Amino acid sequence: MTQYNQQLYVFEDARPVPAVIRSYTEADFDELIVIQSETFPPPYPPEQWWNKEQLHEHVSRFPEGAxxxxxxxxxxxxxxxxxxxxxxxxxxxxxxxxxxHGYIRTHKPDGNTLYVADICVRPRFRKLGLGKWLLQSLYHVTVEKKLDRLLGGGRMPGYHRYAGQMSAEAYLDAVVRGEIKDPVITFLLRCGRTPLGVAENYLEDEESCNYGALMEWRNPFKS
Structure with missing residues (x-):
């Protein structure tokens, strides 16, 4: 297994700052859990942050995707x-x-799709475009593994404000048309993801009314 390691620069205002995207290891577990607590603060339930058992499964079952x-x-x-x-x-x-439930024991090495289980960025770093870089790293993995697509279900945190006026599908369409800006779905569109539809009861999330927007990135080297 080849360790992922990509050197790059990100920009803090106009200042280039050195950065690296790499495979995470057991030595990172404590800090990764701290990052989860900062990214998903209360009222998000702490039991839904990564725990060390889950992280161990990530690096042992599919280190290329961690x-x-x-x-x-x-x-x-x-x-x-x-x-x-x-x-x-x-x-x-x-x-x-x-x-x-985040343990990824459902990982299928012979499957056709790379699936995003989680992405998180510390709040103080969110103006540096790190989320987009992390997703691009998964595009590299998708191509390297010769998979059909990258897929994930995006939260629709703005939907609860429109749920009485339109369906989840209509909300997603409005975001794609640019009539509504959703902090997650609009970000995914900027990262090159395209919508496949909406999944009901995708996750427990009051803001999204438990819906998830299924967003894919197709491998351009596969028909």
Missing amino acids: LCIEVDGVLAGSVTSLIVDFDPAKPAHSWADTTD
Whole structure:
């Protein structure tokens, strides 16, 4: 297994800052859990942050999909993925079932799709574009593994404000048309992801009314 390591610069205002995207290891576990607590503060339940058992599964089952980013030597965020079999004709699924509640014991090395289990960036680093860099690293993994696509279910945190006026599908369409700006879905569009539809009961999330927007990035080297 080849360790992922990408050197780059990110920009803090106009100042270039050295950064590296790399595979995370057991030595990073404590800090990764701290990052989860900063990224998902209360009222987000702490039991839904990564725990060491989950992180151990990530680095042992699919280390190529367990990546973190350091900025000037400080761990600033991470992204975790697994390989699944996805049938576009039957898109409905939940995050918990697909990721085995984050333990990724559902990882299928012979599957066709790289699936995003989680992405998080420390709040103080969010103006540096790290989330986009982390997703781009998964595009590299998708191509290297010759998979059909990168797929994930995005939260729709703005939907609760419109739920009485439109369906989740109509909300997603409005975001894609630029009529509504959603902090997660708009970000994913900027990262090159395109919508496949909406999954009901995707995750427990009041802001999204438990919906998830299924967003993919197709491998451009596969028909």
